[in-house]
Amino acid sequence: MFLRGFLLFGALLLSAVTASAGVITITEEPQLLIDLRKAYVAEQANAVMPEDIARAELEYEEAKKKAITVDSYKAKRMAIEKAREKEFAVIKARYQKELAKLEQGTLAAVDKEYQQKNAALKEREVGKVHENYLKKLEKLEKDLIGQSDLAGALVVQTERKKMSLIDPTKPVAAAPAPVVDAPKAEAAPVVAPEKDWQTQDNKIHISSVRGVAGSEGNVANNVYPFRLEKLGQNAKLVFYGYGNRSDNSYGEVYLITPDGNRNEVASWSPNKLQGPKFSEVKSYSDVQPIDADISSYVKQAGLYKVEFLYRDGDEALNIYRVELQTW
Numbered sequence: 001m002f003l004r005g006f007l008l009f010g011a012l013l014l015s016a017v018t019a020s021a022g023v024i025t026i027t028e029e030p031q032l033l034i035d036l037r038k039a040y041v042a043e044q045a046n047a048v049m050p051e052d053i054a055r056a057e058l059e060y061e062e063a064k065k066k067a068i069t070v071d072s073y074k075a076k077r078m079a080i081e082k083a084r085e086k087e088f089a090v091i092k093a094r095y096q097k098e099l100a101k102l103e104q105g106t107l108a109a110v111d112k113e114y115q116q117k118n119a120a121l122k123e124r125e126v127g128k129v130h131e132n133y134l135k136k137l138e139k140l141e142k143d144l145i146g147q148s149d150l151a152g153a154l155v156v157q158t159e160r161k162k163m164s165l166i167d168p169t170k171p172v173a174a175a176p177a178p179v180v181d182a183p184k185a186e187a188a189p190v191v192a193p194e195k196d197w198q199t200q201d202n203k204i205h206i207s208s209v210r211g212v213a214g215s216e217g218n219v220a221n222n223v224y225p226f227r228l229e230k231l232g233q234n235a236k237l238v239f240y241g242y243g244n245r246s247d248n249s250y251g252e253v254y255l256i257t258p259d260g261n262r263n264e265v266a267s268w269s270p271n272k273l274q275g276p277k278f279s280e281v282k283s284y285s286d287v288q289p290i291d292a293d294i295s296s297y298v299k300q301a302g303l304y305k306v307e308f309l310y311r312d313g314d315e316a317l318n319i320y321r322v323e324l325q326t327w
């Protein structure tokens with residue numbers, strides 16, 4: 001079969017080509033070529049350009065976008081998402097329950113320990129302690145009145161009024177707060193330490209011990225001792241003081257000599273007290289000094305005492321500095 005085809009093809013070539021002196025002359029195209037060319041031309045007529053392919057791809061993408069925007073697709077997608085959310089909610093609830101159980105078990109011991117501890121701390125909270133103290137003072141005052149102990153009841157009342165003015169959450173001031181509307185009874189003297197500074201020639205004696213001269217129960221360091229060894233012809237008392245919130249304070253200053261005599265040598269009152277508010281007093285120099293000539297009383301060496309005695313007013317006297325000068 002193969003040999004027969006080969007012989008037929010050779011015969012065709014011999015009929016179409018005439019060989020002359022080694023040169024091949026083509027008299028006509030092979031029919032196969034003609035047919036192949038016709039097929040190519042036909043295909044070329046239906047061929048598309050690259051831009052046609054690009055346009056088709058674009059149409060494809062647009063068609064996909066359009067397909068997922070139709071109502072039927074949206075409805076089905078929404079149904080699927082709702083089912084998914086429902087499943088997620090079930091899973092989330094289950095895991096949250098497990099986590100809550102784990103946390104509760106882990107914190108149970110901590111809660112028990114610190115709830116008991118915090119409850120105990122609240123019972124000792126400074127405000128509650130202060131409130132309980134005021135209630136106990138009020139009860140004690142009533143009990144003493146019921147027992148006809150009016151003096152004791154008055155002392156308790158003074159303490160209760162004084163403590164009611166204190167804010168327990170704030171630091172306690174260096175000097176106790178004055179008692180508003182307290183009884184004007186003469187307070188027992190409280191002796192301060194002897195002078196804490198003097199000049200080398202023993203002529204200026206200074207005490208910077210902080211004192212308070214108020215009504216009974218509101219007194220601290222209101223007697224200042226000075227030991228004088230070298231005297232001169234003259235002597236002067238100088239002191240620096242001011243009220244707790246204002247200058248509304250009245251009182252007297254006494255000099256007790258070595259022989260025990262007690263002499264009134266000075267006084268204080270609103271017109272003599274000059275200074276800023278108590279919260280602004282940082283040193284004795286912030287207030288106006290009050291002085292008195294005590295030359296007639298300083299006649300011998302020995303221990304002298306300066307006593308501050310509160311008499312009236314809404315304020316106790318805060319004493320910042322006391323001086324005895326001799327020359």
